[in-house]
Each structure stands twice: as structure tokens, then as C-alpha cells.
Amino acid sequence: MPHSSSEAELTEAPFRNHDNYEELSTIGVGSYGTVFKARDRSNPNNIVALKKVRVPFTEDGVPFSTLREIALLKQLDQYEHPNIVRLLDICHGQTFEREQQLVLYLVFEHVDQDLSTYIERCPPPGLGSERIKDIMFQLLSGVDFLHSNRIVHRDLKPQNLLVTNGGNVKLADFGLAKTYDFQMKLTSVVVTLWYRSPEVLLVSNYATKVDLWSCGCIMAELFRRSPLFAGQSEGDQLDKIFRVLGKPPEDDWPENVTLSWNSFRNHPPTQLPDHIPEICNDGVDLLEKMLLFKPDDRISAAESLNHPYFTSSGYAPALQLLASHSPNPSLTPPSQTSQGSPAVSPRSTPASLVSGVSDDSGHSAEK
Numbered sequence: 001m002p003h004s005s006s007e008a009e010l011t012e013a014p015f016r017n018h019d020n021y022e023e024l025s026t027i028g029v030g031s032y033g034t035v036f037k038a039r040d041r042s043n044p045n046n047i048v049a050l051k052k053v054r055v056p057f058t059e060d061g062v063p064f065s066t067l068r069e070i071a072l073l074k075q076l077d078q079y080e081h082p083n084i085v086r087l088l089d090i091c092h093g094q095t096f097e098r099e100q101q102l103v104l105y106l107v108f109e110h111v112d113q114d115l116s117t118y119i120e121r122c123p124p125p126g127l128g129s130e131r132i133k134d135i136m137f138q139l140l141s142g143v144d145f146l147h148s149n150r151i152v153h154r155d156l157k158p159q160n161l162l163v164t165n166g167g168n169v170k171l172a173d174f175g176l177a178k179t180y181d182f183q184m185k186l187t188s189v190v191v192t193l194w195y196r197s198p199e200v201l202l203v204s205n206y207a208t209k210v211d212l213w214s215c216g217c218i219m220a221e222l223f224r225r226s227p228l229f230a231g232q233s234e235g236d237q238l239d240k241i242f243r244v245l246g247k248p249p250e251d252d253w254p255e256n257v258t259l260s261w262n263s264f265r266n267h268p269p270t271q272l273p274d275h276i277p278e279i280c281n282d283g284v285d286l287l288e289k290m291l292l293f294k295p296d297d298r299i300s301a302a303e304s305l306n307h308p309y310f311t312s313s314g315y316a317p318a319l320q321l322l323a324s325h326s327p328n329p330s331l332t333p334p335s336q337t338s339q340g341s342p343a344v345s346p347r348s349t350p351a352s353l354v355s356g357v358s359d360d361s362g363h364s365a366e367k
């Protein structure tokens with residue numbers, strides 16, 4: 001590999017070799033790489049998920065953005081947030097000089113299934129309303145944690161949410177936005193559109209609120225056990241959205257976007273309970289706020305956690321989360337980064353889940 005300051009960073013904190021793990025089976029072949037179930041050779045009882053990612057390098061070494069993203073993932077992990085999948089280790093694999101690629105293995109705790117399998121496995125009549133509330137609270141807690149660390153997930157969907165057999169929900173597949181953008185150019189795999197917000201579909205400016213749209217789509221799917229908006233192309237996806245929520249007024253349409261307002265048929269808004277029969281009134285209100293067309297008007301993760309859907313029904317998530325998901329909860333923030341600034345804001349510790357107080361205003365997009 002060529003010499004550079006980025007390379008120096010890699011050798012300063014050398015990655016272990018992935019031979020430390022014995023691959024047992026393939027869990028998933030996603031859009032960007034392969035995930036294996038594996039056993040830690042130094043501790044055979046330890047079953048992990050190995051995610052193989054190809055990282056580009058140039059003559060300047062591995063791009064700083066990639067190293068930064070990986071460092072941030074590791075930094076975040078120190079908080080042991082109950083709704084974020086644990087990143088246990090990072091290992092190096094082969095280097096492909098000709099393709100200018102380096103294989104890295106991200107070693108995650110192994111979680112029993114993803115939410116899509118969990119929904120499929122659930123016998124009729126489906127998930128109960130309290131179970132759905134609990135899943136949503138955990139999802140939004142994880143999203144709030146990412147957003148308060150300036151990470152936009154951008155691809156929240158049932159396949160990227162892991163669920164333990166005990167019902168603990170953990171966000172996965174985030175944080176490598178720049179690496180992934182590179183990967184995306186290399187693969188022709190179609191990325192599902194079903195959870196994408198209008199501003200992503202229209203390629204407008206976007207930030208944290210894209211994740212709240214996806215949370216809304218996931219909430220609807222938990223009740224319905226089928227996607228709310230299952231489009232086949234960007235235009236069709238938007239049409240499916242407008243058929244349910246109504247076509248927005250022209251004034252609300254973002255400027256300088258690929259698809260024009262005129263190219264969509266008019267649809268009046270319909271009632272969400274017509275599409276989601278089991279949902280309660282507070283649930284409808286929260287869902288409507290997550291599925292607002294204009295991102296600025298859309299509810300934030302922090303605000304969602306304080307919505308009456310959770311607060312007015314005697315649901316007690318924080319204690320449950322702290323007691324059952326964090327066997328040894330440490331409220332002490334991890335040490336500071338080399339720049340001297342904390343990578344994670346203190347309010348994102350589990351303690352803030354108890355108070356539920358947070359301000360979403362300072363978040364910025366991390367594309």
C-alpha cells in the first residue's frame with residue numbers, strides 16, 4: 001500500500017487479521033458486502049457477525065473520510081447504547097492492489113434476526129399494539145442517539161434493524177456513508193425505495209428528517225405486516241405516497257429537483273386508519289407527523305419519544321431499556337477524542353432516555 005498520512009493512521013492502530021474468526025455461514029449478501037456468521041477462535045463461545053467491506057485507497061492511502069467514519073463508529077460504540085449494534089472489532093483482510101481496494105471486516109455482536117424476518121415469523125394476527133410501541137420506542141431511541149451524534153442513517157428499513165430473541169431492537173448498517181457511496185458505483189444492486197422520503201426520491205437537500213420518514217414507514221408496516229408504500233421506481237414511489245397522503249401543494253415542492261410537480265397526478269389525502277386498521281388515535285397522530293412531506297415540519301426523533309403515543313399510555317420504556325438491555329449500564333462518558341472534543345454528546349447517554357429531554361435543532365446532515 002502506498003505511503004501516506006492515512007496509512008500511518010492505519011498502522012498506528014493495527015487491525016487484527018480476520019483469521020481470528022472462523023466463518024460458519026453466510027447471513028446476508030447486502031447491497032454493499034457480505035455478512036457472515038462467525039466464531040471467535042480465541043473464545044469459541046463467542047458468535048459474531050462479520051461484515052466484509054471493500055474500502056478504496058488512492059495513491060494518498062485510504063481516504064481520510066473512511067478512516068474518520070470507522071473511528072466514529074468505534075467511538076460511538078463506547079457508549080454501549082442499548083439500541084445500537086455492538087461493534088466488537090475491526091480486522092483487515094486482503095489488499096487488492098490492482099483494484100486499489102482493501103478489505104476490512106467489521107466484527108459485530110451477532111443478533112438473532114432482523115426486523116423483516118421477525119415480522120415474517122410473527123404468527124397471525126400479528127404483533128400486538130404494545131409490542132409495536134416498544135419496538136418503535138427502541139427504534140426512535142437509537143435514531144435519536146445517531147442524530148445527536150450528527151449521523152444520519154439514510155437507509156432505515158426492517159432489514160437494517162436487528163431484533164434479539166428477547167425483543168431488543170438494535171440499529172445496524174449505518175455510518176459508512178462515504179465508503180458506501182463509493183461501493184454503490186461498483187454494484188448494480190437495486191436499493192429498496194419503499195422507506196425513502198420524498199426529498200431523497202427527489203434528490204433535494206436532506207438531513208436527519210429522512211430517518212423519521214423511514215421510521216413512519218416502518219411503524220405502518222409493523223401494524224400492517226406489509227409495506228405502506230411499495231413503489232417500483234422513484235416516480236412510482238412518490239405516486240404511491242401521494243395516493244395515501246395526498247399530493248402536496250405546489251408551494252411545498254422543493255426547488256431544482258429532477259421530477260416536476262406537474263408530472264404527478266392529483267390525489268386527495270386519505271385517512272391513515274383506512275390503511276392501518278389496528279392503529280390507535282395517538283399512533284395516527286405520531287405517524288402523521290413522521291410522514292409530513294416537508295422535512296422541516298416533520299417531527300424529530302427526540303420529539304417523537306415525548307409524543308403522547310408513548311407518554312399517555314403508562315408505557316415505561318426507559319426503565320425497561322436500562323434494566324433489560326444494558327446489563328452493566330455505565331453512565332460515564334468515554335474518553336475524549338484526540339482533538340479534545342467528545343464525539344458523542346452527553347445527553348445521548350442512556351440517562352437522557354430517562355428524562356427524554358433533548359433538542360434536535362443542532363443536527364446536520366452527514367452525507
Ligand SMILES: Nc1ncnc2c1ncn2[C@@H]1O[C@H](COP(=O)(O)OP(=O)(O)O)[C@@H](O)[C@H]1O
Binds near residue numbers: 172
Ligand atoms: N450483527 C448482525 N447479526 C445478525 N445478522 C446481521 C447482523 N448485521 C447484519 N445482519 C444481517 O445481514 C444483512 C446485511 O447486513 P447489513 O449490515 O445491512 O449490510 P448491507 O450494507 O449489505 O445491507 C442484514 O439485513 C441482516 O439480516
Ligand SMILES: [Mg+2]
Binds near residue numbers: 159160
Ligand atoms: Mg443493510
